[in-house]
Amino acid sequence: MPHAGPWLGYVALASAIIAATILLHFLLRRPPLDLRTKLLLLLGLGVFPTITAATSTVAGMEATTHREFCGSCHTMDDHFENASDPSAQSLAARHSRNPFFGGESCYVCHADYGMFGYALTKMGGMKHVYYYYLGGYRAMTKEESRRNVHIAKPYDNTNCRQCHTTTARVWRSVPDHQSLELQLASNRVSCASAGCHGYAHPFSKGADGLGAVKGTSGQPAAEHAP
Amino acid sequence: MSVLQRLRGLLLKKLQKHSIVSLVRLACWVALVGLAVMAASIVKPAPLIVIFAMSVGQVIGIVAFLCFLLSILMDVVRGTDHSPEAPRPAQELREPDSTRHP
Numbered sequence: 001m002p003h004a005g006p007w008l009g010y011v012a013l014a015s016a017i018i019a020a021t022i023l024l025h026f027l028l029r030r031p032p033l034d035l036r037t038k039l040l041l042l043l044g045l046g047v048f049p050t051i052t053a054a055t056s057t058v059a060g061m062e063a064t065t066h067r068e069f070c071g072s073c074h075t076m077d078d079h080f081e082n083a084s085d086p087s088a089q090s091l092a093a094r095h096s097r098n099p100f101f102g103g104e105s106c107y108v109c110h111a112d113y114g115m116f117g118y119a120l121t122k123m124g125g126m127k128h129v130y131y132y133y134l135g136g137y138r139a140m141t142k143e144e145s146r147r148n149v150h151i152a153k154p155y156d157n158t159n160c161r162q163c164h165t166t167t168a169r170v171w172r173s174v175p176d177h178q179s180l181e182l183q184l185a186s187n188r189v190s191c192a193s194a195g196c197h198g199y200a201h202p203f204s205k206g207a208d209g210l211g212a213v214k215g216t217s218g219q220p221a222a223e224h225a226p
Numbered sequence: 227m228s229v230l231q232r233l234r235g236l237l238l239k240k241l242q243k244h245s246i247v248s249l250v251r252l253a254c255w256v257a258l259v260g261l262a263v264m265a266a267s268i269v270k271p272a273p274l275i276v277i278f279a280m281s282v283g284q285v286i287g288i289v290a291f292l293c294f295l296l297s298i299l300m301d302v303v304r305g306t307d308h309s310p311e312a313p314r315p316a317q318e319l320r321e322p323d324s325t326r327h328p
Binding site: 033038041057060072126133 | 246247250251253254255257258260261264265267268269271272273274276277279280283284287290291294298
């Protein structure tokens with residue numbers, strides 16, 4: 001999705017204020033319902049609210065790509081703090097300091113790409129909202145969320161390859177890349193694994209640093225199970 | 227008389243019973259609520275507020291506009307038989323025209 005910028009929010013607010021002014025004028029001043037008033041009401045009830053709805057939708061969608069938005073749920077506090085920490089050395093933090101990722105690092109790394117990528121990502125986001133408000137995540141402590149909240153599906157290496165091309169000579173000259181090429185292409189080996197480039201969010205992994213935090217039963221916690 | 231015709235008659239009666247002005251005023255209040263919800267999502271883009279604005283907020287706005295369209299429809303259905311709250315020119319139209327009906 002292209003960057004809409006903050007001006008879209010200003011347009012939404014300005015048109016909402018104009019519409020509200022027209023409506024309040026009609027409600028408080030009670031002018032006769034003649035043609036002039038009807039045309040004004042068409043602006044106040046139709047044209048400006050439509051502009052507000054359209055621009056606020058785009059601005060709202062844009063807001064959902066910001067790191068602050070992802071970090072607004074307490075279960076993401078650790079991820080948010082680590083990614084925003086200028087001295088942190090995790091994969092997520094280092095990428096977040098890259099201007100291309102910037103304040104939208106969560107979205108840039110976790111978005112689905114492809115023709116319907118944006119819509120699919122937003123649908124996935126709706127699932128997160130469901131899990132948070134109705135699936136029990138909201139009541140979890142931070143410790144519980146570290147144990148129980150995990151990525152819904154294995155991280156797709158394609159997302160890394162959006163920037164890190166696998167056709168460059170530098171990439172191909174690394175012996176591990178050559179030997180694991182097929183596994184990397186089929187996502188059987190993750191770029192962000194312990195033996196390769198390290199976990200993106202290492203604090204969320206077990207004390208052994210080799211795998212996911214184990215659930216209370218000793219088994220890895222179910223992915224996104226409440 | 228078929229059920230559909232009866233329903234149509236009932237709907238028209240109901241439409242004529244209500245004041246157009248009160249319906250427009252209702253549309254204005256509903257639209258103000260919708261605008262407030264949409265503006266809130268810009269001022270404070272928290273997950274629930276954004277989702278609420280993009281769904282319920284827009285439905286509220288559509289309902290307000292439909293109320294306005296309904297008021298125009300009522301105006302058309304009533305023709306010159308306006309309510310007392312109608313604007314002055316419309317009330318003048320109600321006056322019997324002596325030149326046309328001697």
